[in-house]
Structures are given as C-alpha cells and as structure tokens.
Amino acid sequence: MRVEIWSDIACPWCYVGKARFEKALRAFPHRDEVEVVHRSFELDPSRAKGDVEPVLAMLTRKYGMSEAQAQAGEDNLGAQAAAEGLRYRSTGRDHGNTFDLHRLLHLAKERGRQDELIGIFYRANFAEERSVFAEGKERLVELAVEAGLDAEEARGVLADPAAYADAVRADEREAAELGANGVPFFVLDRAYGVSGAQPAEVFTQALTRAWDERSAAKSVESVEPGDADACGPDGCAVS
Amino acid sequence: MRVEIWSDIACPWCYVGKARFEKALRAFPHRDEVEVVHRSFELDPSRAKGDVEPVLAMLTRKYGMSEAQAQAGEDNLGAQAAAEGLRYRSTGRDHGNTFDLHRLLHLAKERGRQDELIGIFYRANFAEERSVFAEGKERLVELAVEAGLDAEEARGVLADPAAYADAVRADEREAAELGANGVPFFVLDRAYGVSGAQPAEVFTQALTRAWDERSAAKSVESVEPGDADACGPDGCAVS
Numbered sequence: 244m245r246v247e248i249w250s251d252i253a254c255p256w257c258y259v260g261k262a263r264f265e266k267a268l269r270a271f272p273h274r275d276e277v278e279v280v281h282r283s284f285e286l287d288p289s290r291a292k293g294d295v296e297p298v299l300a301m302l303t304r305k306y307g308m309s310e311a312q313a314q315a316g317e318d319n320l321g322a323q324a325a326a327e328g329l330r331y332r333s334t335g336r337d338h339g340n341t342f343d344l345h346r347l348l349h350l351a352k353e354r355g356r357q358d359e360l361i362g363i364f365y366r367a368n369f370a371e372e373r374s375v376f377a378e379g380k381e382r383l384v385e386l387a388v389e390a391g392l393d394a395e396e397a398r399g400v401l402a403d404p405a406a407y408a409d410a411v412r413a414d415e416r417e418a419a420e421l422g423a424n425g426v427p428f429f430v431l432d433r434a435y436g437v438s439g440a441q442p443a444e445v446f447t448q449a450l451t452r453a454w455d456e457r458s459a460a461k462s463v464e465s466v467e468p469g470d471a472d473a474c475g476p477d478g479c480a481v482s
Numbered sequence: 483m484r485v486e487i488w489s490d491i492a493c494p495w496c497y498v499g500k501a502r503f504e505k506a507l508r509a510f511p512h513r514d515e516v517e518v519v520h521r522s523f524e525l526d527p528s529r530a531k532g533d534v535e536p537v538l539a540m541l542t543r544k545y546g547m548s549e550a551q552a553q554a555g556e557d558n559l560g561a562q563a564a565a566e567g568l569r570y571r572s573t574g575r576d577h578g579n580t581f582d583l584h585r586l587l588h589l590a591k592e593r594g595r596q597d598e599l600i601g602i603f604y605r606a607n608f609a610e611e612r613s614v615f616a617e618g619k620e621r622l623v624e625l626a627v628e629a630g631l632d633a634e635e636a637r638g639v640l641a642d643p644a645a646y647a648d649a650v651r652a653d654e655r656e657a658a659e660l661g662a663n664g665v666p667f668f669v670l671d672r673a674y675g676v677s678g679a680q681p682a683e684v685f686t687q688a689l690t691r692a693w694d695e696r697s698a699a700k701s702v703e704s705v706e707p708g709d710a711d712a713c714g715p716d717g718c719a720v721s
Contacts, residue, residue, distance in 0.1 A: 251713070254713040256713050259711070305717070320718070354593065355592040355595075425714030426712060428712075432672070439711045464673065471678020472499070473665060473666065474496065474525055475525070475665075478545045479495055479559070480495070
C-alpha cells in the first residue's frame with residue numbers, strides 16, 4: 244500500500260500531522276507493506292526566494308492578527324507538537340520560500356533518502372535556532388548531507404533552478420486536481436484522502452479501510468489483445 | 483502515474499518486454515510523470531541457491547524438449563531481442579536461483595538505483611559471457627557497484643539472508659493476488675494490467691488509457707470526520 248503525503252516544510256500542522264500519522268503507522272499490523280511518499284505543496288509560492296521574515300511578523304502582517312493572537316496560535320501549535328514529543332520553537336522562527344527545499348526533497352526521493360530529509364528539514368525549521376531560510380544554500384547542503392545525500396549533488400541541484408522544478412510543480416498540480424487546498428493532505432492508495440493533522444486514530448481507521456479495500460478488490464483490467472509472450476512455471480512461450 | 487513491472491532476471495521475455503515498454507514510454511507525452519517500479523517474481527523459486535545449470539540443459543530436462551527445440555526457442559528469443567537492439571547469447575547461458583538478485587533490487591529501490599541495477603542484471607545475464615549465478619557474491623557486488631550502490635551495503639545484504647527477503651515475498655504474494663502466473667506483468671496505476679512482452683503499441687495504448695482515466699476521475703474519498711487542523715493560503719487553523 245502506498246501513502247502519499249502532501250506537505251510544506253513551513254507548515255506547522257504538517258510537522259505535527261506527520262508525527263500523528265507515524266504513530267498510527269507504527270502500530271499498523273501491515274506497516275512493512277506501506278510505502279510513504281512525500282509530495283510538494285507550497286503555502287506561500289509567490290514569496291521571493293530571498294524574502295525571509297519572522298513568523299510572528301508574517302502572521303500579523305498577512306492575516307491581520309494582533310501580536311497576542313499570533314503568539315497564542317504559535318503557543319497552541321507548540322503545545323500540540325509537544326504532545327507528540329516534538330520540539331517546537333514558538334518564538335523566533337523565520338518564514339521563507341520553500342521551493343528549493345522541495346527540489347531537494349525530490350532529489351532525496353530519487354536517492355532513497357526522502358523520509359530522512361523531510362524529518363531533518365522539519366526539525367531544522369521548527370526546533371532549531373538556526374534558520375533554514377536565512378543562511379543560504381550551504382545550510383541546505385549541510386542538512387542534505389545529514390540525510391545521506393552527496394554534498395556535490397545537492398549543491399548541483401541548488402545551483403540549477405530548473406532541477407526538479409517540474410517535479411515540484413507536478414506534485415502541486417496533482418494536489419489541486421485531487422481537491423487539496425491545504426496541507427497536510429494524505430492520500431492512501433489513491434483511494435482515500437485525509438485532510439489535516441488528524442488524531443492518530445483517524446489515520447489508523449484510514450489505513451485499515453484502505454488495506455481491507457485493497458485486499459478485497461485486487462483486480463486490474465487486462466488490456467492486452469491476445470496471447471502473451473511470457474515466461475511462467477511451465478517455461479517461456481515461443482511465439 | 484505509476485507503472486509496476488513484475489519480472490525475473492532469468493526471464494528472457496522480461497528482458498525483451500522491458501525494452502518494448504521503454505520504447506512506448508519514451509514516446510509517451512507524459513513520460514516525465516510516469517514512475518516505474520520493479521517488483522520481484524521468481525520463475526524457479528524452489529531451485530537451491532548453488533544449483534546452477536546451463537539453460538539448454540535445464541530446458542531439455544525440465545520441459546522435456548529436444549535439444550533442437552530448446553535451441554530453436556533460444557534462437558527465436560535472440561532474434562526478438564536483437565529486433566529491440568538488445569544483445570542476447572542464445573547459447574552458453576546459465577540458469578540459477580534469482581532470490582539474491584531480487585533482494586539487491588529492493589536495496590537498489592531504497593537507494594534510488596533500481597532501474598539502473600535491473601538493466602545491469604539483465605545485460606549481465608543475457609548478454610555477457612560471465613555468469614551471474616556461478617561466480618558467487620562478489621560478482622553481484624560488482625554489478626551493484628556499477629549501478630551506483632555502495633559495495634559494503636550490497637555485501638551486507640548478501641551476507642544476511644533475511645535482508646529484503648520479506649519484501650521479495652510480499653511482491654510475489656501481490657503478483658499472485660493480482661492474478662499473474664507469468665512474467666513480465668505490467669500494472670498501470672493499479673487499474674490496468676498488461677501480461678507479457680507485448681508490442682510497444684500495446685503499451686502505448688495502455689499508458690494512454692490509464693492516463694486518460696486518471697485525468698478523468700481524480701478523486702479520493704475523504705475519511706476524516708470533521709474540521710481539520712491544516713494550513714492553507716489563509717493561514718493555519720487554530721484548534
């Protein structure tokens with residue numbers, strides 16, 4: 244079974260939701276047959292690459308919150324994160340464009356390191372004092388290397404704005420086609436969708452339902468016209 | 483879109499079928515949005531690991547063919563392979579147990595090198611004089627390194643019979659559940675199946691049909707109970 248998770252590194256509920264999903268997955272009896280793929284979604288795609296802003300300033304400016312409201316929201320997120328065992332700095336974080344992070348996540352997918360890298364990006368953005376947005380490319384290379392990627396390869400992707408750009412946009416187009424206008428957005432076997440950082444129980448229910456469905460209705464429509472040139476237990480067909 | 487290909491390295495029609503599928507894929511307008519995953523299938527799972535036998539001897543012994551019949555079959559396969567631009571040694575090849583090769587293909591999948599490794603295994607088994615079965619583990623390590631895998635990691639998998647063994651068996655169970663009793667077996671988006679080394683045109687038709695279907699009916703059933711803690715263009719929900 245395959246679970247696709249659309250998310251953004253700048254999305255606190257994605258950070259919390261991933262932990263809740265993983266809690267459900269760890270307890271799921273068929274966890275070894277579940278493959279997780281992370282897909283790109285930008286909450287703030289129009290923000291310029293160098294435009295880095297403190298999170299609280301962004302919240303008050305962009306959504307017209309008072310500073311106290313913005314801080315209360317961050318405190319709530321911090322408490323939700325703590326309940327999942329996650330560190331969360333509710334003051335002092337930066338907000339910025341995440342396109343380059345998504346491009347690196349696609350490189351990591353190709354190299355079998357995506358789950359490692361997204362975990363490291365979340366930790367860096369939500370739990371660490373150093374900004375993932377304000378320190379330039381070498382900070383991202385450092386995190387990519389920590390995930391097991393090759394430094395030169397990561398540098399090459401960051402130096403070429405076209406690298407994996409189409410892959411990021413294809414993910415975002417798919418999210419829109421699937422009706423997602425917010426993240427996290429979980430899709431199980433392209434059959435069931437879960438929106439938001441739901442409690443682990445909801446993910447357990449979704450995993451169970453998708454699994455049962457899969458086992459019950461395993462069939463694919465055959466499209467080949469006639470006899471096949473194939474090999475089986477009785478040898479290979481001779482055409 | 484996702485295409486899963488069940489195959490065995492010891493299966494000549496898988497070698498030919500992969501080339502025909504790839505011909506169709508290269509010409510497919512949405513090729514950049516098609517992900518290919520290789521899945522394990524053993525044609526001869528009960529063969530002991532060290533039991534290596536010349537292909538022609540195996541064909542005459544196992545299927546009761548005359549030597550001329552067996553050679554004619556191999557010659558036909560060689561001609562079909564040549565028509566796809568593939569080298570094929572129709573005499574002198576070995577047959578053996580492929581479980582370890584499948585285990586390495588699962589390691590390669592995790593490291594983003596599966597397509598490279600399966601291509602190298604096919605070439606080694608069908609086109610090269612050296613046997614992939616008779617030379618022991620270091621021959622396989624050498625091929626894994628050529629695919630970009632780490633030698634020590636490949637050695638570690640070969641030294642531990644449990645490594646990726648469940649992953650191989652899970653693939654084989656799924657093939658059985660999907661009704662495949664021979665390979666190659668292609669499954670597009672878990673919706674359409676193609677059995678055998680069909681002409682490229684059949685793969686083109688299947689790709690087109692699965693793509694159109696996907697675009698037409700992009701919807702997933704929502705399973706969450708109520709309001710979601712999520713982030714969207716208007717900020718993050720406060721629960």
